Amino acid sequence: MSFSIPPLQSFSFDETNATPSTDTTTDINTGNTNTGRYFIITPGQINSTPFGTAQPTNITTAGFRSSTLLKGGYSNGNWTFKVKLRNRAAYAHSGKVYVRLWKAVNADMTSPTAVTDWFASPNTINFSATSGEIKTDVFTYNPGGPNLNNEWFYVEYVWYISAKANNSAAGFQFVVDESSGEEAVLTTSWTSTVNPDATSYTNDTNPAMNNLGGKIGDQITITGNSFRNNVCTGSDYKISIQTFDIPCGNVISWQNTSIVFTIPATINVYGGVGALMVFAAGTSDPTPLDFYVYPTAGALQSPPGVPCANCAREYSAGDTDGVITLTGTAFGLGGTVTILNQPATVNSYTDTAIEVRVPTSIADNLYQGSITLTRTNPPDNRTATWSTFRILPRITGITPSSGVANDPVTISGNHLCQPSGTCPGVGSRSTASDNVVFATVQVSDANVTGWTNTAINANVPTGTPVGNITVTVESFNDLSNAFPFVILTSIPNDPSSATLYQFKTDTDTAQPPTTNIAVNGGINQTNVWFRMTMSAVVNATLIPQVEVKAVGVAFDGIGIIDGAGVAYSGTPVLGWVQATGLADGTSYHWRVRVKNQTTSDVSGWVSFGGNADPGDTDFYIDTTFPIISAVNATNIAGNTATIEWTTNESATQQVEYGISTCDPGAYFEPSSARPFKGPGK
CATH class of the missing domain: 2.60.40.10 (Immunoglobulins)
Structure with a gap:
């Protein structure tokens, strides 16, 4: 495995028996420098400037770096370091080699972690005054079995000048010459650690979500490599979605190339890009998969005022029939809802329940459809659908x-x-x-x-x-x-007794009549007019009705007389009824009611004077003149006289007399009429 730093010098070694791969001789020109100085060995370069009287503290990046990231570990034990040195001047001098090991996740070795501190070869290398003299230093050191987790490995060397003759100029070469086999790093045994590599997954419950994610309760099968044949431990062997570790109780099987698990109800994350991570043997997948925990619509709570499940009406502020509650999981902290593709107003929103109004913008010829929730917080636009919703009339x-x-x-x-x-x-x-x-x-x-x-x-x-x-x-x-x-009732209102009147037929032809008949009054006509005020709850044509009975005869609803219908439209109207052919010498009482011409509904009866007693006289008919006989004048004086006569009926109105003996047709003087009370006088 190569160690290298720019400009591409390298030092190669096998994990257990390293040998050089290329010549990268480094010249160290110690010059006249005093002893006790440290020189940094930079491959392929001449270094004539000492670092100082102590080794460098921070990494110098002037050594040998692995050409690839390493994943694995060395067993604990001694490593053997072989260094080949060549005198480059005819001067005697002495020194020794120091080594330090590093690892880092960055290729430029920034933010490194020290594997060891500086450790020195126990051997002192003594060069004679012979130019080209070669010395090989071999020593061991136990670095403690370092482990690397996708990290770069780095080796630093420095040369320490311990002595030289007469302050003379001196120098040597740090030689890497693979063909000689005289320089190497012999390590303990190496065990490579291979990261698990999840390449895809299927949603066995909802195949449409393959490689997208899943809902609570869904079964997921991960496929890939290097999962090991093991069981979930919750630490070295586990599955994570973001920060949530899938409980081992939800892991159904764990094989080297596949893992099966179900999404638990206790999950408290929503997933996202690179959210699904497999851990095996304490190592994690460097390329985690995208995985979203989808919202799930579990139930629809219909309003209490509707007669069925999964249904509601369009929203109205006057009732709750248009407010529904969708319950479920993983709704997030915010989102939107559409009902039959129309946006709905959200009254309240939590991770497990959303209360919304059924929009009034839904076309009136649509009755069944879906409710769709879109999660916007977190902003992943994952959706859940409730597909069996119905809008009631x-x-x-x-x-x-x-x-x-x-x-x-x-x-x-x-x-x-x-x-x-x-x-x-x-x-x-x-x-x-x-x-x-x-x-x-x-x-x-x-x-x-x-x-x-x-x-x-x-x-x-x-x-x-x-x-x-x-x-x-x-x-x-x-x-x-x-x-x-x-x-509304179509029954007319009862007429008020205070609005009932009785009239005699006027001598002229003008109607309605205007001559009122006093209560218990008599008239010399057989035709009588009755008037009432009519009203109703609804507009209608109202017909006045009268029942007239002789005194002593009870009302029986027979012989009802109808007047002319009158259109009523909210303002009380007058109804007139004429009774004709009444019997002479008869006293009468009467009552009225109102009839709806359209529906034939009638009001209650109302008696004139408010009394339906058949013994009460409302008016009487007298069309025959009284007969006067036995006229006698007595007590005649200058301007007074007593006149007596006899009649065949009571005189209840007035007595008229004349003061002349002229022709009877000429002596009548209305101005001479005088009231006269009492029967026969």
Whole structure:
């Protein structure tokens, strides 16, 4: 094995019996230097300058370096050093050889490690005054069985001048002449250490990850050389991924050319470039393999409000149906998530759990797909995929937000056509698997007039309970969220008794009438007008209804009289009803209600005056004039008289009389009319 330093001088030796390979004679010109000086032996150069009175402390790099990196060790024992020296001047002088051994991982011998300190030959070499005289020094030294781990080996020599004659110029040559065999380094036995060399690996569990890495639980087979036939020890024989040592319990087999192991759940690194390292016999692979610990998506936690596993709805701030949690391993400290190829907002991120929102940008005709996690911290972009995710239908709005039976509404939403975007057609819109439900009432197929991925047109079904309800859509057995809707009553409001009036028919043709009939008042007509104020919860045409009964006859809902319908749109309206052909000489009571012309729903009955007692008189009819007889005037004075008469009925209004004896048609003077109370007077 060669020792060399620039400019390419070398000293070659076999590990156990070294012999020179080339001539690299070094001239040492000691000149007139005093004794007690050290000269550095630099191959192939003349050195006429002493180093000093002591050996060099630091490495001089002026010796012989191995031509290759060495891996192995020498056995403990003595080494034999043979040095050939030649006198180059006709002067006598004496000296001895010193040696020092080094090793270093760098070829230029920077940052070396001393194998030995300087050690001297026990022999003193005495040159006579004969030029060309050759001396051979042979001595032994035990360097302690040095080991080298891919390191360069280095030998330094110095010459020590111990004596010379008469301060005369002197010199010698340090000779390397392979042909002579007189110079050598005889070492103890050498054992080469070969580094393990992993060349590739397969992922037996996930072959798509061959030579890329693996997930927790994956079985990995490493192939290569020089692994030794051994067992995992956790120290001299082990497998490491970055700083994590694979537990020996996870090493299935260890052979010279293959190692099989599984990735443990306890691994706490993510791998990377040159992360997979094999150690064998205390040595490591100088060319470790790239290996990434991939993230694993182990489970998907669906929102609590959805009816199935591995599913959710598009995100909405109003509920949690669009928030999912992906759990697993090796997610890293940060990353991104896509759902059906759309970026998702990440609420929280840890190494084992990620909470994300289902993006609203997913096309509404997509329903099934994958969730992909990409690890970005560390920045290796390793991915994990959850492939069985489903988006459920979501209702986002109903227009209008309230209505009554048979009202048309539009249900807006997303992903309303499960599972492939094919929407239910006519004849399939009110089945067990595809339907629209208001409260508990399913809309009939005929009343679902349109169905797309984003909207359903339907009529509010008859029989839906009044009040706050919810609407759901079911598509291919996938149920939507429940969306609020208000079922309004189509029953008109009860009219207020304070707004009920009774009128006589005016003499002119103008309507409505304006002459009010007082409570318990009489009229001389058989036709009576009734007025009420009408309102409702919904817009509708409202019909006023009146039931008129003779006093003493209870209301029975028979003989109801309808007035003309009036359009109601939020502002109370007046309803008028005329009862005709009422019986003369009869007292009456009456009540009213309001009817929805469209639905035939009716309000409750309200009696005039707020009293439904059949004995109460609201008005009476009297169309026959009273007959006056037995008129008699008494107590006649200058301007007074007492007049008495007899009638066939009570006079409850007034008595009119004349003050002239003219023709009866001419003497009537309304101004002479006077109120008169009491029956017959």
